[in-house]
Amino acid sequence: MRINLPELIEENVITQQVADHISDFYSRKKESGVNKLFVIFGVLGALLVGLGILLIIAHNWDILSRNVKSVLAFVPMLGAQILCGWLLVRRSDSMAWKEGASTFLFLSVGASISLVSQIYHISGDLSTYLLVWMSLSLPVIYLMNSSFTSLLYLIGITWYSCEAGYWSHRIDQPYLYWILLILAIPHYLMLIKRNSGSNYVRFHNLLIVISLVISLGTVARANSELIYIAYLSLFAIFLLIEGIPLFQKNKDHNLIFEIAGFSGSMIILFILSFSRFWNHLSTMHHAVDQLLVSREMIPVILTTLIASVLLYRNIRTQTLSRIKPIAFLYLIYILIYVFLGSMPSLAIIFINMLILFLGVSTIIIGLRLNHIGVLNLGLLIITILVICRFFDTELSFMLRGFLFIGVGIGFFLMNYRMLKSRKNEN
Amino acid sequence: MRTRTILIVAFIIVSMIQLAVPAQMIYKYHHILTYGKQFKFKIAPVDPSDPFRGKFVRLRMVEDKVKVDSLSRWQSNEVIYLKIETRSDGFVRVLDLSREKPQSGGDFIKARVDYEMDNSVIIEYPFSKYYLEESKAPEVERLYFKASRDTANVSFVTVNVIDGEAVLKELIIKGKSIKDIQ
Numbered sequence: 107m108r109i110n111l112p113e114l115i116e117e118n119v120i121t122q123q124v125a126d127h128i129s130d131f132y133s134r135k136k137e138s139g140v141n142k143l144f145v146i147f148g149v150l151g152a153l154l155v156g157l158g159i160l161l162i163i164a165h166n167w168d169i170l171s172r173n174v175k176s177v178l179a180f181v182p183m184l185g186a187q188i189l190c191g192w193l194l195v196r197r198s199d200s201m202a203w204k205e206g207a208s209t210f211l212f213l214s215v216g217a218s219i220s221l222v223s224q225i226y227h228i229s230g231d232l233s234t235y236l237l238v239w240m241s242l243s244l245p246v247i248y249l250m251n252s253s254f255t256s257l258l259y260l261i262g263i264t265w266y267s268c269e270a271g272y273w274s275h276r277i278d279q280p281y282l283y284w285i286l287l288i289l290a291i292p293h294y295l296m297l298i299k300r301n302s303g304s305n306y307v308r309f310h311n312l313l314i315v316i317s318l319v320i321s322l323g324t325v326a327r328a329n330s331e332l333i334y335i336a337y338l339s340l341f342a343i344f345l346l347i348e349g350i351p352l353f354q355k356n357k358d359h360n361l362i363f364e365i366a367g368f369s370g371s372m373i374i375l376f377i378l379s380f381s382r383f384w385n386h387l388s389t390m391h392h393a394v395d396q397l398l399v400s401r402e403m404i405p406v407i408l409t410t411l412i413a414s415v416l417l418y419r420n421i422r423t424q425t426l427s428r429i430k431p432i433a434f435l436y437l438i439y440i441l442i443y444v445f446l447g448s449m450p451s452l453a454i455i456f457i458n459m460l461i462l463f464l465g466v467s468t469i470i471i472g473l474r475l476n477h478i479g480v481l482n483l484g485l486l487i488i489t490i491l492v493i494c495r496f497f498d499t500e501l502s503f504m505l506r507g508f509l510f511i512g513v514g515i516g517f518f519l520m521n522y523r524m525l526k527s528r529k530n531e532n
Numbered sequence: 533m534r535t536r537t538i539l540i541v542a543f544i545i546v547s548m549i550q551l552a553v554p555a556q557m558i559y560k561y562h563h564i565l566t567y568g569k570q571f572k573f574k575i576a577p578v579d580p581s582d583p584f585r586g587k588f589v590r591l592r593m594v595e596d597k598v599k600v601d602s603l604s605r606w607q608s609n610e611v612i613y614l615k616i617e618t619r620s621d622g623f624v625r626v627l628d629l630s631r632e633k634p635q636s637g638g639d640f641i642k643a644r645v646d647y648e649m650d651n652s653v654i655i656e657y658p659f660s661k662y663y664l665e666e667s668k669a670p671e672v673e674r675l676y677f678k679a680s681r682d683t684a685n686v687s688f689v690t691v692n693v694i695d696g697e698a699v700l701k702e703l704i705i706k707g708k709s710i711k712d713i714q
Contacts, residue, residue: 165665165666166663183554191547194536194539219553219557227663249539
């Protein structure tokens with residue numbers, strides 16, 4: 107729609123004042139678009155220049171004495187600090203400068219430490235290095251109010267938890283990851299509160315989801331089967347996050363939580379639908395008191411508590427039927443785990459029924475909403491279930507063949523029906 | 533106005549801490565290199581498929597294990613103190629290890645347990661990498677391979693030590709310091 111403001115004023119459709127408001131609105135909108143571009147280029151520029159300087163120093167010039175190299179190791183960090191300090195003193199409102207300078211400072215802190223290690227041939231481990239780097243960079247997020255630094259920080263602490271928890275040949279328990287993550291949360295909440303529509307919120311959501319899903323596994327050790335409860339509860343939290351008032355502001359941004367919650371829950375459920383897990387569980391005779399004090403119990407209790415509070419809030423604020431069935435999964439699984447843990451065959455049947463129920467309920471939701479994507483998602487769940495059972499059941503080839511043909515025909519008929527009804531509506 | 537002052541003061545404090553971390557590292561290692569007692573560690577040929585990572589040489593010391601009694605359990609990554617002495621040929625020999633810092637005289641080095649195997653603790657020294665200038669890497673690699681095939685050649689590193697803290701000073705291959713290789 108093209109609007110000719112002078113014409114509208116002339117024809118007395120709108121007043122001059124309204125016309126001024128409209129043109130003000132569009133010029134501001136245009137300006138914010140230009141600003142966004144400035145921020146992107148500012149950050150990209152800082153990243154490239156920072157990395158470039160690092161590579162040049164990393165050449166490890168032998169012409170320079172050890173002392174000169176030591177002094178040089180400080181130069182990028184000092185430069186970045188002066189730039190950030192100047193921006194704070196001048197009370198600069200330019201996001202592009204602030205984000206760019208903070209990114210540069212973040213990189214140069216890591217560079218200085220690694221350069222000193224290189225100059226003095228220190229063979230320290232990567233996880234300690236990442237831990238020191240992230241701890242020193244954390245205040246930059248708050249002092250400079252830099253969301254891009256916060257994103258880099260989230261990547262850094264996740265890397266640390268992987269390095270310490272999975273990759274290092276001396277696997278350690280990265281407890282400090284959780285503290286570092288909690289310390290970054292206030293900035294994230296502030297970002298949602300002030301700027302709920304910004305892309306930064308979207309990226310934060312994505313990185314926080316990835317970081318949590320990856321790092322939760324580092325807790326699993328001797329009683330690793332408990333971690334499945336923690337994962338299902340975590341995914342339930344993602345699915346129920348709209349219960350927190352702050353997350354109701356911009357529901358579009360919760361999509362990533364919803365996708366992660368749904369697909370994560372389904373993946374865990376499919377893993378649990380195999381007999382291997384339950385056979386293994388039934389052979390282990392854990393004493394209950396031993397399980398209760400195991401370290402895996404801490405995330406299990408925390409995630410389950412949070413998920414339950416959110417579930418309660420959701421039930422109170424909306425009708426029960428509007429809550430997705432998958433959000434209850436963690437509670438059902440806990441019941442199966444507690445009561446059927448020692449009876450593998452019964453537990454497997456229950457889990458398989460649960461998947462079938464979720465598949466069918468998704469198909470029904472798809473039909474009710476007339477949404478072809480949701481409908482096919484339900485069909486996909488059932489197909490995966492059939493494929494999984496294809497591998498580990500003793501069913502005859504004939505029966506398996508009929509099962510596949512049945513599901514295939516189901517796919518075809520459901521889609522055909524929906525498309526036809528849509529055509530009729532048109 | 534007040535919040536801005538607090539912000540600037542906080543920023544200055546944070547900057548100081550950021551600068552202090554590498555500065556403290558430099559001070560510590562510089563002090564050890566200047567005033568520390570020098571030791572020579574003979575180096576063993578390393579796995580030829582992986583001596584280089586980026587621009588550093590991975591070093592393995594000849595003295596890399598200590599016999600321990602079968603009763604004591606040693607955890608991987610545990611901090612240990614190695615009692616050392618210089619043998620008549622000028623190279624270091626590891627005498628013993630302990631969890632506590634030795635109080636009586638004698639030289640010692642702080643290290644970590646790599647792993648325990650057949651009643652021996654395999655030592656992980658804090659100086660297992662030697663960083664090189666990028667352009668020298670191919671030449672040093674050639675020299676290092678040649679030297680490791682030739683058993684008559686002795687390659688070693690010099691390490692300076694103060695109060696158990698050790699810093700690598702020089703890598704010598706075929707009697708020549710790596711620094712002098714053109």
